[in-house]
Amino acid sequence: MATKVAEIKTLKQGKYLVLDGEASKITSISTSSPGKHGAAKARIEAVGIFDNQKRSLVKPVNAKIDIPIIDKRVGQVLAIMGQEVQLMDLETYETIDLPIPEELKDEITEGREVEYIEALGNMKIMRTKGGN
Numbered sequence: 001m002a003t004k005v006a007e008i009k010t011l012k013q014g015k016y017l018v019l020d021g022e023a024s025k026i027t028s029i030s031t032s033s034p035g036k037h038g039a040a041k042a043r044i045e046a047v048g049i050f051d052n053q054k055r056s057l058v059k060p061v062n063a064k065i066d067i068p069i070i071d072k073r074v075g076q077v078l079a080i081m082g083q084e085v086q087l088m089d090l091e092t093y094e095t096i097d098l099p100i101p102e103e104l105k106d107e108i109t110e111g112r113e114v115e116y117i118e119a120l121g122n123m124k125i126m127r128t129k130g131g132n
Contacts, residue, residue, distance in 0.1 A: 002069040002120070008042045009061040016119075018066040019055040022048045023119040031061055050122045071118040074129065077110050085125070087114065101125055 003018055011017060013026050024046035033040040039060040046055050059065070075087035078095065085108055087096045098116065100108055104125060108114065113129040 002071075003066040004069060005064050006067050007061070008044070008059055008063050008065055011042075011044065011065075016049070016068050016070060017044070017046060018068050018120070019044075019046055019048075019057055021120075022051060022053070022055070023068040023070065023122070024048050024055055049117070049119065050124055068119045072115060072126075073118065074113055074115055077108055077112050077114060080108065080110060085114075087116065087125075096123065098123055098125055104128060 011026060011029060013029055015026050016023055017026060018024070026044055026046050028045040029042060031040055031042045039062065041058055042061045044057045046057070047053070048055065074090045075096065076090060077085055078088050079086040080100070081097075083100055084097050085100050087098060088094070089096065090113070101124070104127070107128045108125075114125050115127050115129060116123055116125045
């Protein structure tokens with residue numbers, strides 16, 4: 001797993017972290033300082049990038065947490081096979097089969113370029129690039 005470690009107090013909304021072994025995007029983060037001798041705590045709400053599951057975490061702000069290294073790549077659609085699409089990575093020229101996201105069904109056509117991400121061994125199509 002390609003991850004790096006960061007302190008919770010350095011995280012911001014919209015950034016990514018690893019929760020329950022899944023790469024997740026932070027939807028909200030709030031901190032509270034309990035009492036005289038208590039450490040400040042952070043409450044983080046996040047949604048899994050690949051499974052869309054909501055997750056939450058409460059930890060001290062100086063605790064360390066894993067941050068996934070997200071690789072953003074560009075591929076060209078070679079073929080559409082039902083609910084899946086065959087992509088060719090425009091850097092490595094390898095072919096990959098990925099499911100078509102529901103929100104991009106109408107936009108993905110053969111020959112079109114798409115942006116996809118890879119994190120923790122999972123891949124997902126994020127958006128399409130310029131029209132053909």
